[in-house]
Each structure stands twice: as C-alpha cells, then as structure tokens.
Amino acid sequence: DTGVSQDPRHKITKRGQNVTFRCDPISEHNRLYWYRQTLGQGPEFLTYFQNEAQLEKSRLLSDRFSAERPKGSFSTLEIQRTEQGDSAMYLCASSSGESSTDTQYFGPGTRLTVL
Amino acid sequence: KQEVTQIPAALSVPEGENLVLNCSFTDSAIYNLQWFRQDPGKGLTSLLLIQSSQREQTSGRLNASLDKSSGRSTLYIAASQPGDSATYLCALFDYKLSFGAGTTVTVRA
Numbered sequence: 530d531t532g533v534s535q536d537p538r539h540k541i542t543k544r545g546q547n548v549t550f551r552c553d554p555i556s557e558h559n560r561l562y563w564y565r566q567t568l569g570q571g572p573e574f575l576t577y578f579q580n581e582a583q584l585e586k587s588r589l590l591s592d593r594f595s596a597e598r599p600k601g602s603f604s605t606l607e608i609q610r611t612e613q614g615d616s617a618m619y620l621c622a623s624s625s626g627e628s629s630t631d632t633q634y635f636g637p638g639t640r641l642t643v644l
Numbered sequence: 645k646q647e648v649t650q651i652p653a654a655l656s657v658p659e660g661e662n663l664v665l666n667c668s669f670t671d672s673a674i675y676n677l678q679w680f681r682q683d684p685g686k687g688l689t690s691l692l693l694i695q696s697s698q699r700e701q702t703s704g705r706l707n708a709s710l711d712k713s714s715g716r717s718t719l720y721i722a723a724s725q726p727g728d729s730a731t732y733l734c735a736l737f738d739y740k741l742s743f744g745a746g747t748t749v750t751v752r753a
Contacts, residue, residue: 533687562740571648571733571743572688585740620687630676630695630737635687 533636541642549607550639552621559626561604566618611643650744658752663721665747667734675736677717682731724751
C-alpha cells in the first residue's frame, strides 16, 4: 500500500495562469475527496467522487475550479485564471467507500503560491 | 453550516506533562468525530475516530472522548514527548470532514 500521492508538491504560478494538480488515491479506494487549507486554518471541503461520479461540490468551488476522476482512479483539480486568493495547500484524501464514515487517508498536499 | 472550534490555538508544555486538547461543535446530530495530527507543511494523519454511538477511543498514549450532549470532544496525550509537537485537528465526520482550525502543540525538551 503506497498511500495517497499528489503531484506536484509545490506550484508557483503567476496570477491569471491555469494550473492542474493530480491525486492518486490508495488502490481500490472508491471515494476521493479534495480539500483546501489556508494558513492557520483547518482544511475545507471542496468536492468528492464516488468512483468517477462527482457527488458534491462546495460553494467554495467557483466556476474557475473543475475536478475530474475520469476512470474512477486518479483525479485532477484544475484552477483557471488563478488569483492570489487561490494560494493554499490543496489536499486529497481517499477512502474505501464501504461506508460513509470510512477513515479518509490524506496525501501530502500540493502547495500553490499565486504571485 | 457545522461550526467546529478548537481552543487554545497554541500550547507549549514541558516534556512529560499531559496534554489536554479541546474541540467543541454546534451540531451534535449523528456525526462521528475524528482527531488528526498535521506536521508542518505535511498532510494529515488520522489518530482516533470516535463513532457517534461511542463515548471514547484509546490508542497507546492517546485517549479521545466525545460528549454529544455538550458538543465537546477532548484529546488527552499522556506523558508528552518532543515528537508530539505538531498541530492537532478535530473534525466532524458524516462522509465529508468539517475541521476546526487546530491547536499547535510544542513540547519542550
């Protein structure tokens, strides 16, 4: 079991550019979550997938954000026209999906800095 | 929206002292509660998960209690060590996690 992996670990971009992050969940985990964490705060829920279906999106996920999980395995989170307020740690987590309260296992996160 | 509060925001103790971390929430409902540890710049590691029907969970030096009637959970860490220095987060759990802001703990050698 290799755990949840995220790529890249760090991303620095200029305002207005598009960025894409990738998350590889634990093998055979059906549920995949995205959270965002700003400095000094706890993570905030963005969205989650059950297999390839995106079941919920937070109001935090503006139209500039899009997430996909095309084959029910890895997921991507894209931010278009980045703003300085998008600077944060983006965390991915996965769970087996056998029950709604299975433990979520977190990846190391992608730290985004928008200049 | 579920509100989760952790007080204090930061805590510094000498090695060997017991740690008591508090978490309060506004809506007990049927939520489970989970405690996590986060090291600087890293992801989250699950410590303890308390099901909504349970009152406490224990793992080694860690013990977490849940009192839904008062909307509180407490994480106890016995005989703290410098390696316990980290940020501790509690979260209500009903398929997605609703986190508090965390308590940053420093254990002085």
